[in-house]
Amino acid sequence: MSQMLAWQLRRIGTPKFWKRRQRVEDLKRRWRSRISHARTRIGKVSGGSRAGLALVVGSLGTISAAVLGLASVELVCLVMRETSWGAAQPIFSPPMGGLQDPVSTFVSAAAAIAATLLGLYYTTVGVIASTIYRSVPGVVRDLFIRERSSEAYLKVLVLTTTGAVAILVYRAMGYEVTGLTLFALGAFTALSAVGLVLVTKHMFDYFDPARLSAPLLKQIIDGIRVATGPKTRSLEQRQSEANLDTYRALASFRHLTELISSQPLRNATAPVNLTRQLIQVVYEYSAVKYRIPTDSNWWDRVPRHVNWLTIDHTRLEMALHTSVGAPPELQPDYMWLESKVANLLRQTLAIAFSSQAGANALSVSGSIANLVGNLTARLQIDEAIAIETAWDEVVSKVTTTPQVAGGDAADYEIRLNQMAAAESLVQPLTLMLLGLSRAAERISSRDLAVDFEEAISNPEKLYSGELPTETRQMLEKFSLAIERERKLEGQRITARWWFSHLAARSMAEALLATEAGVLKQVKDRTVQQVDLFRSQNRPDLAAVTGMASLELFNKIEYHEPIVRRAEEHLGKFRNPNTSIEGWPERTQAPFNAADEHTEMVERLAELLPDLWSKQFDPREPDLYGQLYQFVVNGAFEAIIGGDTARGLKMYTACVFEMDQARGRIAADLHKAGARARTTFAVEPIITVMDLAGYALVMYELDGDGIWPQIKDIWDRLLGSKPELAQFLLDAATFVDATYAMTPGGLVRSRRQISLNRVFEERGISRNRGFGFDMDEEMKGPQRSPIVSALAPGDYGLHDDLYTLFIAEVLVGKLPPGVDIGHRAKSLAAQIARYRADDAEQDRSV
Numbered sequence: 001m002s003q004m005l006a007w008q009l010r011r012i013g014t015p016k017f018w019k020r021r022q023r024v025e026d027l028k029r030r031w032r033s034r035i036s037h038a039r040t041r042i043g044k045v046s047g048g049s050r051a052g053l054a055l056v057v058g059s060l061g062t063i064s065a066a067v068l069g070l071a072s073v074e075l076v077c078l079v080m081r082e083t084s085w086g087a088a089q090p091i092f093s094p095p096m097g098g099l100q101d102p103v104s105t106f107v108s109a110a111a112a113i114a115a116t117l118l119g120l121y122y123t124t125v126g127v128i129a130s131t132i133y134r135s136v137p138g139v140v141r142d143l144f145i146r147e148r149s150s151e152a153y154l155k156v157l158v159l160t161t162t163g164a165v166a167i168l169v170y171r172a173m174g175y176e177v178t179g180l181t182l183f184a185l186g187a188f189t190a191l192s193a194v195g196l197v198l199v200t201k202h203m204f205d206y207f208d209p210a211r212l213s214a215p216l217l218k219q220i221i222d223g224i225r226v227a228t229g230p231k232t233r234s235l236e237q238r239q240s241e242a243n244l245d246t247y248r249a250l251a252s253f254r255h256l257t258e259l260i261s262s263q264p265l266r267n268a269t270a271p272v273n274l275t276r277q278l279i280q281v282v283y284e285y286s287a288v289k290y291r292i293p294t295d296s297n298w299w300d301r302v303p304r305h306v307n308w309l310t311i312d313h314t315r316l317e318m319a320l321h322t323s324v325g326a327p328p329e330l331q332p333d334y335m336w337l338e339s340k341v342a343n344l345l346r347q348t349l350a351i352a353f354s355s356q357a358g359a360n361a362l363s364v365s366g367s368i369a370n371l372v373g374n375l376t377a378r379l380q381i382d383e384a385i386a387i388e389t390a391w392d393e394v395v396s397k398v399t400t401t402p403q404v405a406g407g408d409a410a411d412y413e414i415r416l417n418q419m420a421a422a423e424s425l426v427q428p429l430t431l432m433l434l435g436l437s438r439a440a441e442r443i444s445s446r447d448l449a450v451d452f453e454e455a456i457s458n459p460e461k462l463y464s465g466e467l468p469t470e471t472r473q474m475l476e477k478f479s480l481a482i483e484r485e486r487k488l489e490g491q492r493i494t495a496r497w498w499f500s501h502l503a504a505r506s507m508a509e510a511l512l513a514t515e516a517g518v519l520k521q522v523k524d525r526t527v528q529q530v531d532l533f534r535s536q537n538r539p540d541l542a543a544v545t546g547m548a549s550l551e552l553f554n555k556i557e558y559h560e561p562i563v564r565r566a567e568e569h570l571g572k573f574r575n576p577n578t579s580i581e582g583w584p585e586r587t588q589a590p591f592n593a594a595d596e597h598t599e600m601v602e603r604l605a606e607l608l609p610d611l612w613s614k615q616f617d618p619r620e621p622d623l624y625g626q627l628y629q630f631v632v633n634g635a636f637e638a639i640i641g642g643d644t645a646r647g648l649k650m651y652t653a654c655v656f657e658m659d660q661a662r663g664r665i666a667a668d669l670h671k672a673g674a675r676a677r678t679t680f681a682v683e684p685i686i687t688v689m690d691l692a693g694y695a696l697v698m699y700e701l702d703g704d705g706i707w708p709q710i711k712d713i714w715d716r717l718l719g720s721k722p723e724l725a726q727f728l729l730d731a732a733t734f735v736d737a738t739y740a741m742t743p744g745g746l747v748r749s750r751r752q753i754s755l756n757r758v759f760e761e762r763g764i765s766r767n768r769g770f771g772f773d774m775d776e777e778m779k780g781p782q783r784s785p786i787v788s789a790l791a792p793g794d795y796g797l798h799d800d801l802y803t804l805f806i807a808e809v810l811v812g813k814l815p816p817g818v819d820i821g822h823r824a825k826s827l828a829a830q831i832a833r834y835r836a837d838d839a840e841q842d843r844s845v
Helices: 002-012 015-044 047-081 097-129 138-148 151-172 179-201 203-207 209-228 236-262 270-291 313-322 336-354 358-362 365-377 381-398 411-424 427-445 448-457 469-489 496-525 527-535 539-571 593-605 623-641 644-656 658-668 674-681 683-702 707-720 723-736 743-761 785-790 802-808 822-844
Strands: 300-304 329-333 765-768 776-779
Touching: 047 151, 047 179, 097 151, 097 179, 151 179, 209 236, 209 270, 236 270, 236 336, 270 336, 270 358, 270 365, 270 381, 336 358, 336 381, 358 411, 365 381, 365 411, 365 427, 381 411, 381 427, 381 496, 411 427, 411 539, 427 496, 427 539, 448 469, 448 496, 469 496, 496 527, 496 539, 527 539, 527 593, 539 593, 539 623, 593 623, 593 644, 623 644, 623 658, 623 683, 623 743, 644 658, 644 683, 644 707, 658 674, 658 683, 674 683, 683 707, 683 723, 683 743, 683 785, 683 802, 707 723, 723 802, 723 822, 785 802, 785 822, 802 822
Parallel strands: none
Antiparallel strands: 300 329, 765 776
């Protein structure tokens, strides 16, 4: 490739090349002059003559094709008659004299049939053009004529008519055509009739404007290919033409959307089809956008005005002395295509939702999410935000309306679609995050020094990678500077580390800007959206959005280290020898995904009373049950983590929902056996007692926590409902007597593992000796008898903490002598023994 480039440079430098080029330009100029002169002469002819001349010129091609086709068939017959086999076949010879009249009738009928079908076809076209397309711009009407005229069918009709007339002319001149020619005419006539049937079957497609956009889609793709092609991306004229063609095609897309919005629709899926086509345009374009030079005429130019508060001294002095302004500079708009597509998406999606195609419109949410994810993976964050914002603006307006479903949809179908719409507001953000992670992994896995060097030394490498636009623009300038160095100095002067430093710095800026853009969208689309749905009295949509946000926060926490590794990898190219300061760093406040997760669960806990229903309907998502499980887990995590305010709020929600959840479970399992129904129904009761036990343990460990508030809640509950204490004990007794592995038991085992981990981190354990006396030795002595009693042994903690709640709280609310169960009595005895030991030590001191 370098040898070819050197040969081209030497060739350009020879006088012979420029002389040849001058001759070519002179020849082109002469042809343009002749064409212009011919057009001028034609323009002087009268209107009727011009129309006649245009008709003759336009018909010459069809007439020539028909005549040449007939001549070719006759030539084949002539050749075949020269062979022994062909001479014996009557099809290669003219019909016998007795068949001349039937032949004349057949040819005349074929011409009449073709002419009649041609008239019927254009009558249909005229009717359609005068109804739905009567008030559209000319460019859309032209699309209709080109797309709906069925070029192949028209050619068959015209060739059939012209061929039949030509045969009649031949016969009038005394030449009889062969049987093969007549057979071909019959085949074309039959094809004309069958073609009319097919056209009639697709008649209703004429009222679907989305069908007209197929040539527009091809026109845009062709423009992108010209803009990115290795042979055309350096040609300014071709780039300008590609930009203009694409711009016109997008303008025609806009005309089609306006047509759809202003006309009664026969097919409500038309705007959805247009939306999918626009998504495909951006998808294809983003994959090859990096191949376009940053100074190409493909880009639109937008003014960049000067900041008068930071203007340089020279320009300021000139402006003040001449009393003139500073003209703006034109700079490339690297987002012109995506911006126009985003505006079109706003229109097509809005039309789709307003035309009873809501379910179909929601079906493109996956395509939108994949698109913005791919854009983010290529560090095209501004483009991704433009598309995501367009989707959010449209869907947010219709989420709480019936427009998300068909006109005959049932109520539950409308609710399902509304929930899907609410979830689709978060789905693109999840794919954007995953795209950011893919970009970071790609940066970490590549040898960037080699990539930078290849991009500078070889333009093909520069436009074959996926470098951000700013980095590619910088490397283009570096490549030109190195070329000048080699011409002037005979060798490269600038050190490689300098280029690597600046290129890595630019990529770091792009990476951090992409991360900042994703996190900003996350903040705007999660908490704010949940609050908006709550203000609209739609707790179901708030719950769906909130739980989708929880998944997003979890992914952020997982993928954040991947981005940091990429940032560190780019930082390896940072060189202290350069005088350029300001290596890019994160400017926004750190996004604590775990804290955001807990805060969202706390916010969602307030929705539980509004989401409760008497019985689960399997046709709809179980928002209440799912959110209840999230709140229970969130309360436990907050208690263990020392988040007192949020832990108390979520625990209180669990207590207030204890009876509601129990009643819902009993109703859901009304067909199950009594034992199975009770096994699940007691879990909400055991859960609140278990969480209370964990709150007590953490209070004993830290000397701070929410246990006093929880104890106050239970004192008030048990004081107002004396029978509640026995009910709680009965539930615990039932669970103690159940030896089967239940879902609730597995969850409590997971909580025990977490508490064991806390004890291990704090060095709290209890080793049993292996002598006959089984003495116990505490590691990390504790002043809390409760912690001492629960300290894990060699095999960890084995006590469910609802037994601690019974031993410490419930036992005082029960009548004297009530059996609290073996496990609670054993734990209470251990606590009492440690308290007695502590009291003995205090007295001895």
